[in-house]
Amino acid sequence: MVQSMFRTTRSVCGDDMLVLPNENEVKFYGENKEVCEHDESCRIFMGAVKGSSFCAPGVPPLSHDIAWDAEFGVLKVRVSPPGSNISSE
Template sequence: MDRTMDRMRSIDRTGRKSGRHLEDHPFVVKGRKGAFVGVPLPGDGLYFAVDIPGVRGDDVEVLANEHQVKFYAEVKNVYEHDEGGGRVYLGCVYSRSSSSDPPPPSILTQRVGYDAEFGVLKIVIAPRPNNTSSQ
């Protein structure tokens, strides 16, 4: 069996990556090689970026619920000679690292912002506000 296929299957089983099309780009010399990046922020915040080549900012939806942020992006056919129905990118970010972890507080208590430009969707889940006030 091909080692690449074996690696993709093991990634799928762990649940860390949700699809078979998430391999690092072999020709990128500088910058990030993967199709996505996630960086934890202090206070349960998260910065997440995913490549969505060809998608305009108006064709992106980001929805948050109690414990996940979902995104949907679609490449619309701009010209009548474009073939097919366009590409669709979708996914979600969960607020807990594994299914055995206790459910964290709702994401809805945090601000969720996003921006899509130059083929990259950037999502920021702001850190939770402190309940203590300092004066």
């Protein structure tokens, strides 16, 4: 199982993230915003996990169970092998 995370001092929430799995990789995008009296800033985080880092040869990433969530400002992307019964706690 592969799990990628990023954490910032500001928070990522469910509305600010996008995960795009395809036949070669799992791409992720997260955006956090901080709106204060004199500060309206935003940070964007993008990345990808190549299928070759977690797939057996000939097994595409789309055959895996791919889940994601944002909790406490952390975007978590979990890729579990096909047929596994791993809880997403």
